[in-house]
Structure formats: structure tokens, C-alpha cells
Amino acid sequence: MKDRVTITMLEDGVADVRLVRIDKMNALDNLMFAGIAEAIAQLKEMKGLRVVVLSGEGRAFCAGLDLTSLGQPGDGKKQGEGATGSLGSRSHGIANLAQYVAWGWRELPVPVIAAVHGVAFGGGFQIMSGADIRIIHPDTRCAIMEMKWGLVPDMAGFPLWRGNVRDDVIRELTYTNREFKGTEAHALGFATKVSDxxxxxxxxxxxxxxxxxxAAMRGAKRLCNAMADATDAELLALESAEQLKVIRTPNQIEAVMAEMQKRRATFAE
Structure with a gap:
């Protein structure tokens, strides 16, 4: 994994996760797919994890699929298969491996912040979309690139984009594979904010x-994840259920006391 993805734990439970295939602008080959999936699995089990920051080393966030890996042993895309198995296989819960490298960030119990620069094409753009919050450089080159190569976007983009971006905008960008900058990505709803x-x-x-x-942060993420397809009644019930998990607990009381005393809270894990 380490030659494709690194995880560095910083203070306060922040994980610095980086794509590090620098010579290929972090393009996705078999090892990158496997490395990202492994990183997500490690983060799911990590004690004390509170926030993930996801970025790409070098000149790009992620340039998308490494076309030179198509048809190589173990890839199988040429035969209608995903990075390491059938596209129809649900090898990672509700997703296949290719989808999981984008969708898996939503399954992490903590917030994920993507810091995006340089290039975010195709699969890289979809990986960015899996983050809870996406901070993008204004000059980042973006594209839903797959149609250029006679493919369709198949890395969880559609379920990740709905609710953020207008239907007709997604269609136009998908059908044309038009390139656009980070400023437009923000204006259209793909990115949360623009930053130099x-x-x-x-x-x-x-x-x-x-x-x-x-615990409140994890509950809030579960609520945010449910918004896309839960009914109003289900969301109202989930709000109450999540609140009951945290209200009047020692950590919730500590949050109140820290605010009143103007100090940083100290939470028990």
C-alpha cells in the first residue's frame, strides 16, 4: 500500500492520507485501487480517529484511470471486469472495488476532507466526490472523463453527485467529457469551497x-449520509435516535462545560 497511499496520524486524531504515485500524477492502476481500499479498511479500524484529510502528492490529486494498465494481468477491464474482479461483483458491501475507492470514504464513520489540486479527472474526480467536504484549488483541471475513452462513469459518481449537482449538469459533463476548472466545480456544486x-x-x-x-460527529455523519434516500419519517426518527446516544453523556456534558469555560474540550474515547 505504501507505494501508492500513505497514512500519517497527526495530533487530535487527524489522519493525513495521501495518494503518492507521484510519477503518474496518482493515476489509478491495480495497486492504487488495492492501496486505497486497504487504506479505507485501516481507517475504519483505527482507534481515536476523528477526521481524515485526503490529498494527492505532487502535481495532481488524481489523474484518473491509468490507461496503460488496461488489459494487464489482474486488471480485466478489457473483459468487462473491474480493477481486480467482476464489475457485477459486490466485493465491498454494496460496491465493487472500483466503486469502493470513492464510495468507501462515505462509509468511514468520521468526516473526510478532500484537498484537491492540479488534476482531478475521471476516477480521481469521483474519489474527490466521496469526501464529506471538498476544498479545491481554483485552477484544478476537472472532468468526468470516461466518455472520452468510450466508457461510462462507474466509480460511484452518480450516487455521490445526486443532491449536490443538477441532473442536467451531470448529463452535459458526462456526455461531453468537457474539462472545467475548480472554480466552476464549486459553482456547480461538486466542490464545497475554492482555496489557493x-x-x-x-x-x-x-x-x-x-x-x-x-460520538456526536459520527452521529451527524450518519444523518448526513441518510439524507439522500431516507423518507422524512425515517430521518426524523434517526435524528431522535442519534440524539439519545449522546445527550447527557459525560462527553456531551464536557462539550458544554468547555464552551462555557472557553477552553478546549477533553473527551474520553
Missing amino acids: TPLEDAFWLAKVMAGKHP
């Missing part, structure tokens, strides 16, 4: 989030 220093801003935001009640 996305990684710096991501770490600042992560520090703020890491100082919040961990």
Missing part, C-alpha cells in the same frame, strides 16, 4: 472538527 491553499485549509478545518464531541 486547499491542503492548508483542509488541515485547519480538520483541527476544528477534531475538537468536537466524537
Whole structure:
């Protein structure tokens, strides 16, 4: 994994996760797919994790699929298969492996912040979309690139984009594979904010989030994840259920006391 993805634990439970295939602008080959999936699995089990910051080393966030890997042993895309298995296989819960490298960030119990620069094409754009919050450099080159190569977007983009971006906008960008900049990505709803220093801003935001009640933050993420397809009645019930898990607990009381005393809270894990 380490030659494709690294995880560095910083203070306050912030994980610095980086794509590090620098010579290929972090393009997705078999080892990158496997490395990202392994990183997500490690993060799911990590004790004390509160926030993840996801970025790409070098000149790009992720340039998308490495076309030179198509048809190589173990890839199988040429035969209608995913990165390491059948596209129809649900090898990672509700997703296949190719989808999981984008969708899996939503399954992490903590907030994920993507800091995006340089290039975010195709699969890279979909990986970015899996983050809870996406901070993008204004000049980042973006594209839903798959149609250029006679493919369809198949890395969880559609379930990740709905609710954020208008249906007709997704269609236009998918059908044409038109390139656009980070500023337009923000205007259209793909990105949360534009920044000249996305990684710096991501770490600042992560520090703020890491100082919040961990159980409440995880409950809030579950509520956010449910918004896309839960009914009103289901969301109302889920709000109450999540609140009952945290209200009047020692950590919730500590959050109140810290605010009243103007100090940083100290939470028990």
C-alpha cells in the first residue's frame, strides 16, 4: 500500500492520507485501487480517529484511470471486469472495488476532507466526490472523463453527485467529457469551497472538527449520509435516535462545560 497511499496520524486524531504515485500524477492502476481500499479498511479500524484529510502528492490529486494498465494481468477491464474482479461483483458491501475507492470514504464513520489540486479527472474526480467536504484549488483541471475513452462513469459518481449537482449538469459533463476548472466545480456544486491553499485549509478545518464531541460527529455523519434516500419519517426518527446516544453523556456534558469555560474540550474515547 505504501507505494501508492500513505497514512500519517497527526495530533487530535487527524489522519493525513495521501495518494503518492507521484510519477503518474496518482493515476489509478491495480495497486492504487488495492492501496486505497486497504487504506479505507485501516481507517475504519483505527482507534481515536476523528477526521481524515485526503490529498494527492505532487502535481495532481488524481489523474484518473491509468490507461496503460488496461488489459494487464489482474486488471480485466478489457473483459468487462473491474480493477481486480467482476464489475457485477459486490466485493465491498454494496460496491465493487472500483466503486469502493470513492464510495468507501462515505462509509468511514468520521468526516473526510478532500484537498484537491492540479488534476482531478475521471476516477480521481469521483474519489474527490466521496469526501464529506471538498476544498479545491481554483485552477484544478476537472472532468468526468470516461466518455472520452468510450466508457461510462462507474466509480460511484452518480450516487455521490445526486443532491449536490443538477441532473442536467451531470448529463452535459458526462456526455461531453468537457474539462472545467475548480472554480466552476464549486459553482456547480461538486466542490464545497475554492482555496489557493486547499491542503492548508483542509488541515485547519480538520483541527476544528477534531475538537468536537466524537460520538456526536459520527452521529451527524450518519444523518448526513441518510439524507439522500431516507423518507422524512425515517430521518426524523434517526435524528431522535442519534440524539439519545449522546445527550447527557459525560462527553456531551464536557462539550458544554468547555464552551462555557472557553477552553478546549477533553473527551474520553
